[in-house]
Amino acid sequence: MIRAAGWILWKDITLEFRGRELLVPAGVFGLLIAMLYGFAFDPAKNGLHGTFPGLLWLGIFFASFLAVGRAFSVEAEASQQLLLAPIDRGSLFLAKLALNILLTLVLAAVMTPAFAILLQTGLPPETGTFLLIEALGLVGFSAAGTAMGALAAQTRLRELLLPALLLPFTSPLLLGVVSATKALYGGEVAAAGNWIMLIAIFDVIFIVVPVLLFEFLTEV
Amino acid sequence: MSVEKQFLEYVFFAYSAVFLLIFLFVTNVWRRTRHLEQQLSALEGDGEKES
Amino acid sequence: MLEGRQLRLFLGSRAILRGVDVAVGPGECLGLFGPNGAGKSTLLSILSLQREPTSGALRMFGAPAHVDDLALRRRLGYLGHEPGVFLGLTGMENLVFYGRLYRLSGVARRAEAALSRVGLGPFRHEIVRNYSAGMRQRLALARATLHQPDILLLDEPHQSLDPAGRDLLDAEIRSQCQRGGAVIFASHEVARGYRLATRLMVMRRGKVEWQAEPASAPEDEFRRALDGALGGGVR
Amino acid sequence: MRYLRWVSVPLWIAALYLALIWVPDERSLGVSYRIFYIHLGMAWTALLALTANFVVSLLVLFMKRRRETLDNYAQATAEVGLLMTTATLASGMLWAKVAWGAFWTWDPRLTTTAILWFLYAGYLLLREAIDQPQRRMVYSAVYGLIVFIDVPIVYLSVRWWTSIHPVVFTNTGINITPQMLIAVIFFFFATLFLALDLIWLRAKQQDLRERLERMREQRLGELGY
Secondary structure (H helix, E strand, O other), rough: OOOHHHHHHHHHHHHHHHHHHHHOHHHHHHHHHHHHHHHOOOOOOOOOOOHHHHHHHHHHHHHHHHHHOOOOHHHHHHHHHHHHOOHHHHHHHHHHHHHHHHHHHHHHHHHHHHHHHHHHOOOOOOHHHHHHHHHHHHHHHHHHHHHHHHHOEEEEEHHHHHHHHHHHHHHHHHHHHHHHHHHHOOOOHHHHHHHHHHHHHHHHHHHHHHHHHHHHHHOO | OOOOHHHHHHHHHOOOOOOOEEEEEEEEHHHHHHHHHHHHHHHHHHHHHHH | OEEEEEEEEEEEEEEEEEEEEEEEEEOOEEEEOOOOOHHHHHHHHHOOOOOOOEEEEEEEEEOOOOOOOHHHHHOOOEOOOOOOOOOOEEEHHHHHHHHHHOOOHHHHHHHHHHHHOOOHHHOOOOEHOOOOOHHHHHHHHHHHOOOOOOEEEEOOOOOOHHHHHHHHHHHHHHHHHHHHOOEEEEEOOOHHHOOOOOOOOEOOOEEEEEEOOOOOOHHHHHHHHHHHHOOOOOO | OEEEEEEHHHHHHHHHHHHHHHHEEEEEEEHHHHHHHHHHHHHHHHHHHHHHHHHHHHHHHOOOOOHHHHHHHHHHHHHHHHHHHHHHHHHHHHHHHHHOOOOOOOOOHHHHHHHHHHHHHHHHHHHOOOOHHHHHHHHHHHHHHHHHHHHHHHHHHHOOOOOOOOOOOOOOOOOOOOHHHHHHHHHHHHHHHHHHHHHHHHHHHHOOOOOOHHHHHHHHHHHHO
């Protein structure tokens, strides 16, 4: 199961390196968001420290939508044959999950510094903890996004349906990551720890439940 | 305007809002059912004519 | 090798297959013919374990066949309407990828051999997006036969192939049968299909209308049966 | 099921009489607290309808037979659940304006209920967007199992987190007078019967649609398509 997932991931990364169909549009969109926020909120005059965590995470989530929504469409050209191969259905989910985690991590790595510079807030203190929050948050977002992307890919509306399916689920995650980041800016590391726990629970639920249910989805 | 009267208005709004929602739902279901029944009887009618 | 009895498929209340009996043995090549919407592709999708029939019994190699039987999937090869190859990978990479999923040994060697067999040897390191439709179909054929399946299922394989490619495909099908494998193909190619198949089956509206062996049925009889199926509708 | 309405209508009349006239005004909120009855009835019924949707979704995935009928009920329960959640939110917002001075606050219970609304709106959108009946059935069942996570969270939210939303049943007992309890019970059963009626109506309509499709199929067959 893991080996097959590895090969599918290898194929997707090769495709992404050659075509750059996911990262480049999503990355450009992410940087544009930072710039537009800068225009709209005028960071020089009103300090944005209070709202920065919310702005940053919404930006990352919206940009990630573009990448996560397409992850299953990449397969569209050959999904039939891939499903005919003697591989466990769970491995396809795992491969897509790993791909989405990588994509969103790269996006966040580009967007976070850009946001910190353009909105003139700087990174929060306890940068190590902040990176942990980013990693866990993006794992959760990718897990939920992969599950909902698998559902949405088979509908008439395709990616258009994804926001309506995914955003309500990610609201507790958004609350978690924004609150944790805010706590870091306020210097309350213990409070951030509690929020990190919530994010971790979200991650576990959205990795385990879809793996269990994915079998049903590929049957029809 | 007394507070009592304002309270009464809110109660009225709340109940009528809920009833309006249910009314809209029911009429929608009924309208669609009617439509389906029409289509069904048209199909059945055709069948009898030809056979 | 493969036997389906009274296969039925309903999508909601729509009947796509209405009780089809189908069987192939070693060395046999069954040709499915009929108008669009007759259920040929649906039948092939059931036989290739993409979906379960609503009712009916499907057996392969002497045991009941189910969608989730991974060992069984390795013994089937399927070529559908779409080539099922990744446009961003080279021909070689495509075959190696599929070979890995099928857990073949000596993947690179096998892929090279398969590519030169379908005449794509010189183009093996070129990205598939630059291939023509005929080349993609040849690659798809190499992909479907890479793991040397016992049963080969082909859905209108002649489409989008150039004349040389068609001959190549026919040779591939014949060698599959000579090896003791079985082939089921769906086609609109009347003359070519008649020559190729060891048994002919004409379907219409989810049922088998007519079937015979080419040895006992002259080609014009087959054509009459097919015309009946094609013209029986409203067209 | 056809006699449901003969119980439902008198129940509604009784419930409305009890809640709007019979029960005396509350001390601090006066007449406005009477929104409470319809709010509570709708809220409980909404959660029950969505729980029914969860059960039906489970059955769809694990039963072999009669799945199409079950699927009709999945559609019906989700629609009625969403309708009643909407009614809960609408009546709740009006009451909040009176009691808390604002239509909306980011209280845990309000937040989780708003999320609930979006989740089931998504459920219905998903159903709408899949044409192939088998796939619609399985996909929406899987989604229905996942979104149900929020239903117990809505119920428990006031108990887990500090919330300004009032709670009727707590570990220590019932927080309302016996008179109010009688009206609450009547209102709850009135809305419950209404919900059953609506679910039945909607599922029956789906049955009709399927019959129509079969009929169409058959007629097409007769015409030689």
